[in-house]
Amino acid sequence: MERTLAPPERRVARVSGVERLGSYHLIGAEDATGPEPQPGQFYMLSSERGWGGREGERPYLPRAFSHARARASDGGVALDFLLEVVGPGTGCLSVLAPGEGLALVGPLGLGFDLEARAGRALLVGGGIGVAPLLCLEEQLVRTRQEARVLLGFRTAGHAQAAALFMGEPAVVTDDGSVGRQAFVTELLREELDADPAAHVLACGPPPMLEAVRALCAERETPAQLALESGMACGFGACFGCVVPTREGYLRLCVDGPVLNAERLESALFPGAGH
Numbered sequence: 001m002e003r004t005l006a007p008p009e010r011r012v013a014r015v016s017g018v019e020r021l022g023s024y025h026l027i028g029a030e031d032a033t034g035p036e037p038q039p040g041q042f043y044m045l046s047s048e049r050g051w052g053g054r055e056g057e058r059p060y061l062p063r064a065f066s067h068a069r070a071r072a073s074d075g076g077v078a079l080d081f082l083l084e085v086v087g088p089g090t091g092c093l094s095v096l097a098p099g100e101g102l103a104l105v106g107p108l109g110l111g112f113d114l115e116a117r118a119g120r121a122l123l124v125g126g127g128i129g130v131a132p133l134l135c136l137e138e139q140l141v142r143t144r145q146e147a148r149v150l151l152g153f154r155t156a157g158h159a160q161a162a163a164l165f166m167g168e169p170a171v172v173t174d175d176g177s178v179g180r181q182a183f184v185t186e187l188l189r190e191e192l193d194a195d196p197a198a199h200v201l202a203c204g205p206p207p208m209l210e211a212v213r214a215l216c217a218e219r220e221t222p223a224q225l226a227l228e229s230g231m232a233c234g235f236g237a238c239f240g241c242v243v244p245t246r247e248g249y250l251r252l253c254v255d256g257p258v259l260n261a262e263r264l265e266s267a268l269f270p271g272a273g274h
């Protein structure tokens with residue numbers, strides 16, 4: 001079975017900057033010794049200081065984040081992470097200052113399978129799930145594969161992340177403040193009507209991924225889904241991230257987080273999260 005061998009260590013990368021981008025934060029960090037990651041892989045992140053160090057201080061465990069961009073730099077990798085502040089971990093990371101330490105383990109897991117395929121790639125992202133699609137788009141452009149990016153956000157503040165993409169992504173919002181008021185699966189349905197030979201690579205909240213899975217299953221469209229579940233270790237030791245598939249339970253951190261949609265009966269996992 002395919003496995004990723006990440007460097008077995010917690011390293012400290014230096015933060016190069018934290019930028020506010022509408023409702024999100026973009027964190028840049030220099031990973032001086034790490035290997036270059038593949039789109040769809042992830043890192044377990046924590047701040048070097050102020051992360052569960054004192055009594056009552058939260059969070060205790062690192063948190064999982066997909067890299068949004070990665071560029072080779074001076075023997076290491078310059079990484080960008082896009083995050084939405086939803087709790088103590090993302091809160092700590094969002095206030096890091098340039099020069100501070102970002103502790104990381106990774107790159108972990110199995111990312112998107114980028115073997116060249118006939119037909120266009122449709123990249124479908126919802127909310128903070130657009131993060132891994134940024135480096136995925138770059139890679140497809142680099143390898144001259146035709147790609148179209150379809151994005152859905154809650155509001156105009158969240159939709160500012162669309163500006164990070166290279167091409168002209170199609171954008172819809174829940175409130176109609178940018179693009180038309182629709183879910184991104186409506187855009188996907190229209191694209192598949194026009195081009196039934198396309199294949200799909202998607203990341204977003206579970207209800208969106210389940211709608212993408214069901215639509216692709218109905219049309220026999222090949223689809224890869226970058227999934228999420230609560231991850232405590234990130235490298236296969238705790239079984240906190242198991243999800244049900246047609247082949248039984250899988251640990252999403254080592255067997256995923258990207259899975260072929262046909263392996264799933266549903267992308268909604270009861271009891272997932274933490």
Ligand SMILES: Cc1cc2nc3c(=O)[nH]c(=O)nc-3n(C[C@H](O)[C@H](O)[C@H](O)COP(=O)(O)OP(=O)(O)OC[C@H]3O[C@@H](n4cnc5c(N)ncnc54)[C@H](O)[C@@H]3O)c2cc1C
Pocket residue numbers: 042059063064065066067081082083084085086087088089090091128131132227228229230231257272273274
């Ligand atoms: C492979 C992977 C890649 C990820 N990439 C990114 C990324 O690029 N950017 C980003 O912002 N986030 C990403 N996440 C999500 C991020 O790891 C979680 O939101 C994390 O728990 C946030 O930590 P916190 O301490 O801020 O909030 P927490 O205290 O952990 O959680 C805050 C709230 O979110 C809910 N919640 C958190 N995680 C989950 C989950 N997995 N399923 C269901 N509910 C949940 C909690 O119940 C709570 O209500 C990724 C997760 C995975 C597994």
Ligand code: FES
Pocket residue numbers: 230231232233234235236237238239240241242251252253254
């Ligand atoms: S997160 Fe620990 S086994 Fe997957």
